[in-house]
Amino acid sequence: MNTLFVLQRVLIDPNTAVELDAEQWDLLIQQGYCSGLLARIANVLDHTSATIPEPASIHLSSAKQKARAHADDVRIEIKAICKALKPAGITPVFLKGAAYIINADNAASGRYFSDVDIFIPKSLLATGEQFLKWQGWQPEALDEYDEHYYREWMHEIPALIHQTRGTALDVHHNLLPLIGRIRLDSRLLKESLTDGQLTLNPEDRLIHSATHLFCSGEFDSAFRDLSDLDLMIREFGRQGESFWRKLVERTEQMGLGRLLFYALRYCRHYLDSPIPESISSRMENHSPNRLALRAMDWLFLRALPPHHSSSSPRFNNIACTLLLIRSHWLKMPLSTLLPHLFRKGVLNPIRNRDKTLEAVDGV
Amino acid sequence: MPSHIDYFQAGRFRISLESNIPHLREQARLLYPDFQQPPYPFSDFHIQIKGHRSLGSLFRKEARFTFAERCFFTPLAYEHAFPLMEWGLNWCITNHLNHFVIIHGAVLAREDAALVLPGSPGSGKSTLCAALCFRPGWRLLSDELTLYAPDTKDIHSNPRPIALKNGSIDVIKKRHPQLDFTHPIEDTHKGTISYLKAPQHCFDLLDRPAKPSRLIFPKFDPNTQDCQLLPLPKGSAMIRLAEQTFNYGVLGLKAFEALNQFVRRCECYELTYDGDLDTASQQIEALMP
Structure with missing residues (x-):
């Protein structure tokens, strides 16, 4: 797209908010709600001289309040999880949002949470799970197939729900599926950590975020994730060359160059992320061939921006569907995938169609 | 289409x-x-x-x-x-929206004294609310969401259609056959629902807030003998009100302090009624300032 949508413009240069008229504020709030970035926009606008019209400011300050409450809740969860695992001698490694909060990364700004993610090496997984259960985290009842899916094929166990607080916890023992096309030796993760370290190193946090977004089949929050990446690039990148060298070496060591290539490409495209020329050209080595790159551009340029008619090009539904198929393709071999798709795509929707979501029913 | x-x-x-x-x-x-x-x-x-x-x-x-x-x-x-x-x-x-403390409850006012009726589905608050808001002197602020602004201590008006469910649809229709109802919408997960248009004067008074004055927790019980209105200790009222507050978790301490003030300003009661709306309405009116 040639023109920037208003959310993008404000994230790149918050001072442009000074020029917004009522209708553009309306669009900004809509795009904020749609992308899950409303609270982050509110934080960004704090540092500008823009006068926010009252109806918009109510939405922004409410979003900020909600994000603050979520961050407080996550801090409580972090303490509780550490406490539950301590008697087992396990130090969990917090991933994604919880990690940004622990490190006070800029990427923690205005983030909402639906769960907390931790990594425990596979050798300690059974013990860790047991200790978490004793402290109130219980798995949801799953059928045998889903159990098998998670435990044998995926990189995480089924979500645990805390029985009194109702909070969700995802326990990972790898960052990528075990039977996927792109695999990761989880020993690499463990080796880089010092004793008692609660989060991955900055370069690994960025790589994990990129891996997550660009293997994903779910693009509802993609622009939020892209903005997380942009904030990490800006913040960590300020350390200069040493960070970039570590980032590239680490990515290549893990065999995830292609995914970092995409992350840097689209961060720069959408959010003008500052990436040194030398790094961009080195990452070119990880680009797919020209034809494939054009195809991926077509897909990602439709799936990444907020799925709102004011920011998203046409055919974004098709792009998201194709990327969903790609994510499954990446996740498992065809012999596993085809029966899986039939089960999830055809059998389950029919079985579940009479279940009404109580959530509609705010009241 | x-x-x-x-x-x-x-x-x-x-x-x-x-x-x-x-x-x-x-x-x-x-x-x-x-x-x-x-x-x-x-x-x-x-x-x-x-x-x-x-x-x-x-x-x-x-x-x-x-x-x-x-x-x-x-x-x-x-x-x-x-x-x-x-x-x-x-x-x-x-x-x-977190500039309001949002309580799950109906709210009506006489002059500027607000009567708040919090309650879970089935407590009969919408029915009671529909009965009261067409009596002289009353206005409806909301049949579902009480919007309390902690800074000004005002309850803001938010008039929307009143949702009547199952048995209460005919009860209210019999009392006010001339009013605007939707036809009954059947088989929702809350049963049959019919929506009733709020009285016109409520829309005209949209910008007039009210102050918390009476807090009554209604309970519809067809087996009870007549209508009981018992005082409720403020401590219990506060805890029950917190349970009915949607954004209590998000607002945290701010909500705790706001509800504390709210309850202090109110006389608090628990109402058990058998469906006799006239008696319940009269008892409530006798309590109002």
């Missing part, structure tokens, strides 16, 4: 509704005054409710609610589009 965008005021909030469902627009036109406004430059909530068929529904027609073009709920039956909009709007308000 082509989509239309309608702009209207749902209580205090400006709504833009995009829909291609004719019966939804018809019901909304009946229940919301000035349904079709010229486009607002700024709408609080942009919602879309579209008729839609999918594989999951075996291509049966469903109504799908999206907010800011994003889908947060599973679709409901096509015929349930209006309740879906009402629930969706409640969800929009309770999840996204």
Whole structure:
């Protein structure tokens, strides 16, 4: 797209908010709600001289309040999880949002949470799970197939729900599926950590975020994730060359160059992320061939921006569907995938169609 | 069906509704005054409710609610589009606005003294509220969401259609056959629902807030003998009110302090009634300042 949508413009240069008229504020709030970035926009606008019209400011300050409450809740969860695992001698490694909060990364700004993610090496997984259960985290009842899916094929166990607080916890023992096309030796993760370290190193946090977004089949929050990446690039990148060298070496060591290539490409495209020329050209080595790159551009340029008619090009539904198929393709071999798709795509929707979501029913 | 965008005021909030469902627009036109406004430059909530068929529904027609073009709920039956909009709007308000402490409860006022009736579904608050708001001297602020502004200690008016369920539909229809009701909408997960248009003067007094004055927890019990109105200790009232506050967790200490003040300003009671709305209304009126 040639023109920037208003959310993008404000994230790149918050001072442009000074020029917004009522209708553009309306669009900004809509795009904020749609992308899950409303609270982050509110934080960004704090540092500008823009006068926010009252109806918009109510939405922004409410979003900020909600994000603050979520961050407080996550801090409580972090303490509780550490406490539950301590008697087992396990130090969990917090991933994604919880990690940004622990490190006070800029990427923690205005983030909402639906769960907390931790990594425990596979050798300690059974013990860790047991200790978490004793402290109130219980798995949801799953059928045998889903159990098998998670435990044998995926990189995480089924979500645990805390029985009194109702909070969700995802326990990972790898960052990528075990039977996927792109695999990761989880020993690499463990080796880089010092004793008692609660989060991955900055370069690994960025790589994990990129891996997550660009293997994903779910693009509802993609622009939020892209903005997380942009904030990490800006913040960590300020350390200069040493960070970039570590980032590239680490990515290549893990065999995830292609995914970092995409992350840097689209961060720069959408959010003008500052990436040194030398790094961009080195990452070119990880680009797919020209034809494939054009195809991926077509897909990602439709799936990444907020799925709102004011920011998203046409055919974004098709792009998201194709990327969903790609994510499954990446996740498992065809012999596993085809029966899986039939089960999830055809059998389950029919079985579940009479279940009404109580959530509609705010009241 | 082509989509239309309608702009209207749902209580205090400006709504833009995009829909291609004719019966939804018809019901909304009946229940919301000035349904079709010229486009607002700024709408609080942009919602879309579209008729839609999918594989999951075996291509049966469903109504799908999206907010800011994003889908947060599973679709409901096509015929349930209006309740879906009402629930969706409640969800929009309770999840996204934190400048109010938002209590799950009906609120009415005489002069500027507010009567708040918090309660879980089935407690009979909407029925009681429908009975009271057509009696002289009363105005309805909301039958579902009490919006309390902690800074000014005001309860703000938010008049929307009153949702009557199951047995209470006929009870209220018998008392006020001349009023605007939607036809009964059957087989929702709350049973049969009929919506009643709020009295016109409530819309005219939209900008007039009220002060917390009486807090009554209603309980409908068909087996009870007559109508009991017992004082409730403020401590218990506070805890029960917190349980009925949607954004208590998000507001934290601020909500605790606000509800504390709220309860201090109120006389608190528990009302058990057998469905005799006249007796209950008279008892409540005797309590009002």
